[in-house]
Amino acid sequence: MKTGKTNIHFLGAAGTVTGSKYLLETGNTNILIDCGLFQGLKELRLKNWEYPPVNASTIDAVLLTHGHLDHTGYLPRLVKQGFKGPIYGTNPTLDIAAIILKDSARIQEQEASRANKEGYSKHSPAKPLYNMDDVDATLTHFKRIPPAQWLPLLEGIHMRFSYNGHILGATFIELDLFGRHFVFSGDIGRTNDLLLYPPLKPKKADFLFIESTYGGRFHPEEAEAIPVIEKLVKETIGRGGSLFIPSFSVERAQLLMMILGTLIKEHRIPKVPMIMDSPMGSDVLELFQRTRDWHRLDDDDCYEMCSHFTVVSSFRETMLIRENNDPKIVIAGSGMLTGGRILNYLEVQAQNPKNTLLFVGYQAEGTRGRSLLDGEKGFKAYGKWVPFDMQIAVIEGLSAHADHAELLDWMSKLQTKPERIFVVHGEKEAGEALQQGIKETYDWDAELPDLYSIVSV
Incomplete structure (x- = not known):
């Protein structure tokens, strides 16, 4: 050994x-932490079509921190390239990954078909990055594991998945490799989330990999957003427009449904049609009802959240709704306008100045969402x-x-200084801000690894 x-x-x-993809190569085992799609900048998206600089067939196992596409969306490609091992995750993570991968394949198939038709x-013909058959083959590799328990992975290697907020099932992952402790933060949730519990915190890390999405930035409290949403709805509906909210279909969409439902119930906003348009929307709502231990909502909360919304899954229904100019509120994926049903609405409604487009999540560099926020007066679609x-x-x-303060606080239970800290999952400015924050707060040095770099520890 x-x-x-x-x-x-x-x-x-x-x-x-x-x-997100981090490969640990020990000499006789290869373990991949997360297996996500690149999104945003074209030069990054093109990498999804390339073979990664490792042999997929030599990877022994994949461990998933959570189910989002940028952490799971490359799995069908990996399997197609020869990966034959298990893919480990918590029950909600694997359920969400299955929903998201199927939705991703469906969208890619539809967009390739439309591109060929129009x-x-x-490319002739245009092809999806992967299709539904590829996803079905991937799901056979899923292995469900309980959280908060040390479990054997391979000889001399143990793993533990611990609650991390962010979305249902999300965890940070600890690996004990022959007595050395590796910690992968995944995406860290909020301290005072209205739907989810606060993240747990690691107590030991010889090698720490910490996300930095919002390094250098600070969020207001979630509750402070409610009156802002109330004001936006009143203003938009008052001028005869509709409110369109691009949102990730897991957790953020449900939070928005809860907030808007409460505002309707308390007569704080006008009663207009409210649409949750997502092929996987009903699946995710059912998942909330099956995963009580992972969130704050009870049966009545789940029912109340759903009762004010029409959940749309049919593309035909989407095409009818988008032509209707009556005031309404629409929540639809994707959260960064990289694809999904929201583009179908904007294709028709984007030129109406009475309408409002509300962003409620991170907009990565190179996405349509970031371009619009940066002042672009249009976007290319279809x-x-x-x-x-x-x-x-x-x-x-x-x-x-x-945010920045919560990321630093997440490290506060570490009992000793890590041997090395790697700041990942952030654009350059955010990563540098968190690197500086770690130095100022703990007097610990941290590194900003480059894409495709290899570090020996």
């Missing part, structure tokens, strides 16, 4: 937010330019990610 150096391959989410792709003249609003208090 080899117990020497471990090589760490930073295959994603290094110097950028998306594409002839706007540079092979054509879509002029944009809607009102734009941003509420950062609803982010599912810990």
Whole structure:
């Protein structure tokens, strides 16, 4: 049994937010932490089509921190490239990953079909990155594990998944590799989330990998966002417009449904049709009802959250709703306008200045959402330019990610200084801000690894 150096391959989410993949190569075992899609900048998205600089067939196991696409979306490609091992995650994580991967495959198949039909792709024929058959093959590798328990992974290696807020099932992962302790933060949730419990905190880490999405930035409390939403709804409906909210379909969408439902119930906003448009929306709502231990809601809360909304899954229904100019509130994926049903609405509604587009989550560099926030007056979708003249609003208090102070606090229970700290999952400025914050708070040095770099520890 080899117990020497471990090589760490930073295959994603290094110097950028998306594409989380960290490979630990011990000499006789290879373990991949997360397996996400790159999103945003074109040069990053193109990497999804390339083979990663490792042999998929040599990877022994994949461990998932949570189910979001930028942490799970490359799994079907990995399996297609020859990966044959288990994919470990908590029950909610694997349920969410299955829902999201199926939705991703469905969207890719639909967009490839539309591109071929309308002839706007540079590729002939346009193909999806993966299809539903690829997803079905991937799901056979899923292995469910309980949280908060040390479990054997491979000879000399143990693992533990601990509650981390952010979304249902999200965890930070601890690995004991031959007596050395590796901690991967995954995405860290909020301290005072209205739906989820506070994240747990690691107590030991020889090698710490910490996300930095909101390094250098501070969120208001979630409760402070409620009157802002109330005001936005009143203003938008008052001028005869509709409120469109691009949102991740897991956790943030449910939080928005709860907030808007409460505002309706308390007669604080006008009663207009409210739409949750997501092919996986009903699946996620059912998941909330099956995962009571992972969130704060009881049966009555779940019922109340759903009772004010029409959940749409049919694409035909989407196409009818988008043509209707009557005031309404629509929540639809994707959260960064990278695809999904929200683009179908904006294709028709983006030129109406009475409408409001409300961002409630992080907008990665190179996404349509970031471009609009940066002042772009339109975006390209389905092979054509879509002029944009809607009102734009941003509420950062609803982010599912810990802010700068919460990231630093998450490290506060560490009993000794880590041997090395790697700041990951953040753009350059955010990573540098967290690096500086760690130095100022703990007097610990931290590193900012480059994409595809290899570090030996």
